[in-house]
Amino acid sequence: MHPECPPGAVPFRDLQCALYNGHPVLGTQKTYQWVPFYGAPNQCDLNCLAEGHDFYHSFGRVLDGTPCSPGTQGLCVAGRCLRAGCDGLLGSDAREDRCGRCGGANDSCLFVQRVFRDAGAFAGYWNVTLIPEGARHIRAAHRSRNHLALMGGDGRYVFNGNWAVSPPGTYEAAGTHVVYTRVTGSEETLRAAGPTSEDLLLQVLLQEPNPGVEFEFWLPRERYGPFQAQAQAQGWSLRQPQPREVDPQSPESPAAPTVIPPRTPGPTPDPCPPCPDTRGRAHRLLHYCGSDFVFRARVLGRVRQAQETRYEVRVQLIYKNRSPLRALEYVWAPSRCPCPPLALHRDYLLAARRLISPDGTQDWLLLPHAGYARPWSPAEDSRVRLAARRCPL
Template identity: 40%
Template sequence: MESNREVCSELWCLSKSNRCITNSIPAAEGTLCQTHTIDKGWCYKRVCVPFGSRPEGVDGAWGPWTPWGDCSRTCGGGVSSSSRHCDSPRPTIGGKYCLGERRRHRSCNTDDCPPGSQDFREVQCSEFDSIPFRGKFYTWKTYRGGGVKACSLTCLAEGFNFYTERAAAVVDGTPCRPDTVDICVSGECKHVGCDRVLGSDLREDKCRVCGGDGSACETIEGVFSPASPGAGYEEVVWIPKGSIHIFIQDLNLSLSHLALKGDQESLLLEGMPGTPQPHRLSLAGTTFQLRPGPNQTQSLEALGPINASLIVMVLAHTELPALRYRFNAPITRDALPPYSWHYAPWTKCSAQCAGGSQVQAVECRNQLDSSAVAPHHCSAHSKLPKRQRACNTEPCPPDHAHPSWRPAMALPARRSGPPLTGRRSATPSHLCPSHSYSAGQDLGTGCPLRYRPTSVVTSPFR
């Protein structure tokens, strides 16, 4: 047996072997009891109260919050938590339980991770490489296909055609999806602002600037119609590094004819893999998604930003509009294209005197090494105008001979007399502008070849 004081919270009985036993359950309501303050009482909701009374219950109240715990991540937006208990006081005799959250969370370490850091889900999957799965070891990678919970850790066995859930919940602070800033907390996807703070209402503008006004980028869009169908790939548009909200839609052909080329002329994508929709493709630091559109069209979309410039190319067979494109390009010096228009050196003056002209043509150059490239690499919208200027505007010297010379003329028949002296040229001095001559000089040796007279005769005049 036991004291009446304890019977209301836990009933003990004497077994046939004279042993005290209990099922750890309270005595039934109305069981007689006694305490040091109550001579005669009965059990009511595990408490001994005066016989015949039904006291009011005591509602529970929250105790103090515990200190904030460690951050779940060292960078990229982690989560710290704190908890409290409904024990100040505990609810008794039918009192109400505490209302509100027993656990609270706050954001921490919201700075970007260093460039080249491993994806947080990938890190979590790789931790299972050393844990056998059905008796074998595998190298686990993040599974990003459909049909799985956003906040479960689902991993793909590398080199094998299966994936499995390795943990019911990812670590707090793991992004719910690659294209969102929302994060997983206690296995549920929670909204965060663009500042990576839980519960924040701060939003990105069209340039993906947190709380920005949209002035850091410009929207580039257009429809491309092939100029030479059937002649191979044609360049559609250049998408600079840092561009976001990229949208490329086919209009009259399959995106299997689409290609993406990098800054270094390397082909990053040629045609879309024949996989079920939707298809995800990691490229240029972001995830491109192939989505079905209206009228059996397809679109290739990426949130961005891309970490390298891309050149969109298409292989078309008709002159019909082939692609529609749209993206937001950054307005910064870093976003300058790898090719730009530059002025070539001035041409030689067209005349040596009396006013000539010079022309300064425009050529497309590679900004990395300043080498000239084909004009189609540069944007036609930003082409510089050709320049022209006057040159050698001084008047030409008048046509005249040396003072001791006279113009050549038809010579009369030679008469008898002393030999003629003095060799004269039929070529005026201004035809050899860079040379000066004196009487008696042999023009055949002093004048450049292109200015030499065809013949030299002896003049009878002095």
């Protein structure tokens, strides 16, 4: 394989076009500045565009070893574009298999393919699968008004996190390009070539019952056992079928034995970490001014599932509201360990934001992490009324 040019180097084809800068061509004394043109039929001709003009000129063949086009492995030799195989030889038919091995037969990795069918009882984020380090040819798809979400190994969302829908496009994650597409209507896909340099977590943000999220990837054999064990510890393997292990190029070959993890109890989850200190006048003003709702409410119920906590509250007194509040509301906290936590059967002063799904079918009250949620007292009531004067509606 030809070596990569150092950063900042002028591409080889650009240099060849630049050789004609300032020299008369086309039978006149007029001169031009030339840059490569890639829209001509033969990509191994030296086709150069006159800068500032709408025509190009062919100066014959490019020199041997010129890339056929930017970003490809093919090279021009004697006016023909020869593709390089994964073995580094021009004209070679050697290709990487699904495991990333040059000339391999897909026997050093396993194909994981499942359908996540859990249907949540309420809207929110649900874990679909862990995508382990080393995964290749990753694909996920569904047809619904729900949204795929991808979280990196540092706990930060790559897209569609924190109840906000991201635009379709190409995202960088775990050392690979993740292509996220959303077709007008109800189809979403995620694709990545891999290999991933760290674990990723695929989730689905439910807005309606889940019709099924299909996902697949290829995983090195040595990573398959730990992946299964971790899936069992998270409880996913109890809700989903075992992965299929196939070799699509050799359908008659026997499948590799399924790895069955030992049925031992999963590790006890870590307790919730302590919440940050959110006291102080500045914090109160920040959340009062930035919120859509400030109200006093009694906590009637609490449900923890997936990546959210849902509180059922009775609204008792409204200080600020940008749209009507009902007597009974659901308030969502985007974590199983919300900060600050709300105790059952207690009254709180809450500052919440309003989130509406892109199609307008879902309307949530969101309590931000480390937001404003104080036990109600006459003193707290006075403080929030003072805040209202500094930051009116």
